[in-house]
Amino acid sequence: MNQVFPTPENGAAPRISIVVPARNEARNLEIVLPMLPSVHEVILVDGNSVDDTIATAQRVMPDIKVVRQSRKGKGNALACGFEAATGDIIVMFDADGSADPAEIPRFVEALTSGADVAKGSRFVHGGGSEDITRFRALGNWGLNALTNLLLGTKYTDLCYGYNAFWARIVPSLELLPSDLAPRADGQMHNGDGFEIETILNCRIAALGYDIVEVPSVEKLRIHGTSNLNAISDGFRVLRVILEERRRRPSGAARMRRIRESALTAAQATDEPAPVFAVIDGARGDARLGARQDVA
DSSP states (O other): OOOOOOOOTTOOOOOEEEEEEESSOHHHHHHHGGGSOOOSEEEEEEOOOSSSHHHHHHHHOTTOEEEEOSSSSHHHHHHHHHHHOOSSEEEEOOTTSOSOGGGHHHHHHHHHTTOSEEEEESSSTTOEESSOOHHHHHHHHHHHHHHHHHHOOOOSOSSOOOEEEEGGGHHHHOOOOTTSOOOTTSOOOTTSSTTHHHHHHHHHHHTTOOEEEEEOEEOOOSSSOOOOOHHHHHHHHHHHHHHHHHTOOOHHHHHHHHHHHHHHHHHHHTOOOEEEEEOOTTTTOEEEEEEOOOO
């Protein structure tokens, strides 16, 4: 499907990388991948599938980039995909059919209009879910409220994995690297599981990035069953919220991390170094200022 995406004021179309973590999703990918818009790259991160996930993806999308995740869990898969991405914008996209490809331009528009992060929400006007149970909705509400209380955020939907952001912010998020060895006890590292969405949301807010919530409708999974466990994964999310509150950086540290990540991105693309400005001084939030050519 061809799609014309909105562009920034300078007229340069952003290169979009869609990262698709998948484990045994061959039947779903056969339906989902052809529905994706034409973008810079689609990255399939395979989680040691035992079906023909990779073969199916390559058959329906011959130019797809395939990455094999280094450990286990959705968090590790996404981190591997982020490392492999070469686009300007990264879109997190589930392989099970629950994410609507037609919403991607909505996320991109939020970013090209000035946001650092476009966060999908099922609980704002225009959003919704065909899949979430009352129990999971209640758990999400409680965890969301706790995050807003402890971190001073205003999220409406904490545990939702349909998000997009500028690739330049990835280094500042300090996610677990793909070459980190698996734990000796066979358990996942903190951040390798479904709690990755909460980690991303907490760190994005703590660093003071500009966030726009985008209405999104979560659809039913097409085939198969989810690997999500509402109770055990809910406790992992709770632990993450408490840990992220303790590690929340100071205003100066936020500025330094954002500066370092943006300069790294600029060096990688041979673009002019950005100019920084601290705004909203009462909160100490640091955000990226206008890019300027420096003689």
